[in-house]
Amino acid sequence: MAASSREGLNGIEEGDGVIIVDHGSRRKESNLMLNEFVAMFRERTKYPIVEPAHMELAEPSIRDAFSLCVQQGARRVIVSPFFLSPGRHWNQDIPSLTAEAAKEHPGVSYLITAPLGLHELLVNVVNDRINHCLSHIAGKADECSVCAGTGKCRLRQ
């Protein structure tokens, strides 16, 4: 994955909508986490149309999100699965749900991007989580926002 594609090359154009889709959970907190991620993503990329969706178990569905993109002017929809592994959901379920959704919007094209796992930057993410935890237990840093208040970030025996 070329670093250049993060440093200038930007394929998103006017008329593009982005849907970030996770599995969906019965736990409200998990679904809210996707909203929070989408807010971060919108803010940092400044892309004009970005919508969250859940594959199942929670609203909004891929179908809802696809319609919302089209309502905002999207003529091309990029569906980005918020999954680490290229498993069955990426392989079959999300393509099939997206194809269904697209049927209702003739003339709108779409594509489904790769899942996240094995991206070189994930090494940095994992390493940063580790180093932050170690800094916290060494008394040099606050708990991260995930662990804050849970009492989880501590050395055990």
Added chain:
Amino acid sequence: MAASSREGLNGIEEGDGVIIVDHGSRRKESNLMLNEFVAMFRERTKYPIVEPAHMELAEPSIRDAFSLCVQQGARRVIVSPFFLSPGRHWNQDIPSLTAEAAKEHPGVSYLITAPLGLHELLVNVVNDRINHCLSHIAGKADECSVCAGTGKCRLRQ
């Protein structure tokens, strides 16, 4: 999450072992992906002891990986959940399996780090996946390694 923790501060010390644990799958490819990630992680961090583990459904277990770390000299084990969301697996299952594993190794301490979701670098990962796909369909880049050969990376209607 301070950028400084990626740019110098490195809390891993001699005698530390790292376990990167995913859910585990009946699909061999998913389990192999973790091995591939661990290989990338080892190579880039140069940490002396790094082991993969699956929470369930596949070997090696957290218990196996914990023993392997101790056999290689670990006196402190850092368990890093390869999960996006801080759900039940992070909250309960992994801590409980790790506590069981640690019981067999008196004197060895451990900690469990935060999951990956909402790390600021994940915005870059998602954005890079999107831009790479768009470059591919514009004829400016090869398919990424995830999509290569699947015929998946194309615009549909």
